Amino acid sequence: MTTQPEHLDLPRIDLRGFVSPVQVLPRLGDHLGLEVWCKRDDLGSVGLAGNKVRKLEAELAHARALGATHIVTEGSRHSNATRAAAAAAAALGLRCTLVLCHDEPKEPVGNLLLDALFGADLRLVGDVSWVELAGLTTDVVRELEVAGERVHRLPIGSATGRGAASFAHAYLEATDQLAAHGVAPRTIVHASSGGSTHAGLVLGRTLRGQATRILGVVVAGEVYEDVPGTYLRLANEGADLVAPGLRVTGSDLELTQDYLGEGYGEAAPGVTEAIDLMARLEGIVVDPVYTAKAVAAIIDLAGRGLIEGPVLFWHTGGYHSMFDPSLAARVWANLPRLRDLRL
Ligand SMILES: Cc1ncc(COP(=O)(O)O)c(C=O)c1O
Known part of the structure; x- marks a missing residue:
């Protein structure tokens, strides 16, 4: 856990190791x-670059405190949030499933390549709306919970x-x-x-x-x-x-x-x-x-x-x-x- 400036008392895991200049x-x-x-x-x-990492530092501290074993989140194939979540899960020894919408082409490049490299289970659901994507992700969470996983779901972009x-x-x-x-x-x-x-x-x-x-x-x-x-x-x-x-x-x-x-x-x-x-x-x-x-x-x-x-x-x-x-x-x-x- 990191120390906080002033009166902010927010449990966080340090995923970056430095203060961005x-x-x-x-x-x-x-x-x-x-x-x-x-x-x-x-x-x-x-893996651990960008604004999403700050949010993950707080979210995953919370997920760990809840005893989560598995992180689930959603996004597009370009998503930095899903890539950072996959990298953070790997760094913390958690399982990770990503539900990804995409337009064509969907070659394994950019963040999609990294998502896969970091060991996330990828569910590619095609060209759906953000609202549909959220619903499909809820279905995946249920499926994993039925299989005995303790899931922590991060909403799109770790918007919490x-x-x-x-x-x-x-x-x-x-x-x-x-x-x-x-x-x-x-x-x-x-x-x-x-x-x-x-x-x-x-x-x-x-x-x-x-x-x-x-x-x-x-x-x-x-x-x-x-x-x-x-x-x-x-x-x-x-x-x-x-x-x-x-x-x-x-x-x-x-x-x-x-x-x-x-x-x-x-x-x-x-x-x-x-x-x-x-x-x-x-x-x-x-x-x-x-x-x-x-x-x-x-x-x-x-x-x-x-x-x-x-x-x-x-x-x-x-x-x-x-x-x-x-x-x-x-x-x-x-x-x-x-x-x-x-x-
Ligand atoms: C590079 C980059 N900038 C900005 C944003 C937007 O951040 P927020 O979701 O907090 O609005 C994102 C979110 O995906 C991002 O990946």
Whole structure:
């Protein structure tokens, strides 16, 4: 178990072994005319990198306390959450079953390859909606329980109050790190889908009584019927765990769908430029499914004078999808400096 900053009392297992750094992005900042920093939650081992690992640290501490033997979760074939869950289960000696929806192609690459390598039992259920996927996962949980397994189910993206509480902790961690550099961020921007990252950051800000703008860039529109309502529930379930009595309200949340483009994992305006600038100016990979959409928001809002610095781009990980052939081919085809290369 790790020690907690301040009054946050959240049991966690350390899956990372280090505190992810913050760094300034000077060349991107010059390009945009804005002070930009980055929280490097993308760093870690191939399995245990990205924002999901923080949530798993709290969720799996809870699962262990309950005596779970088997972790079940769901997601798409690109899912970083399922890959991180499979890696964490392997690291902790737990069994893991992943229920994965997918469009074609479904070659064993990217996160799907890693899911399998980490020893997870894969249930590939085809091109179903998120709601159908949740139902199919419930069926798998029942089947395993009938077979005698003690299952701990992680909802999609580890979207739980405990996951949100782990991100409230992350907010305190990052703002302390920036304060040590004399920086107080005016805006935090991150990719958002299952919601516990946003819920938790907002909860952390509420704990600190700060006014930092926190902008969640939605990358998967249809995850819930009521997206803001679900995010709010997650934030307040997190509050119940670490700061009983504290309340987050609907107006504390800020989500934008302006950078979602054609949908989850699909093309969106600004994504190629975001990947290009981050790679060429800072040597940092952002992926086309999640984080490039957040960076696209920063670039666009900076161009229109609609964002105040210092900005903290919260890098939530996910470079793995760059190694998915269909996504890699799209990046290559859309970026002239690559497209024109002779291989
Ligand atoms: C790389 C990456 N960024 C952002 C997110 C969104 O996080 P959350 O589910 O907490 O909204 C995910 C979730 O899958 C992710 O994998």
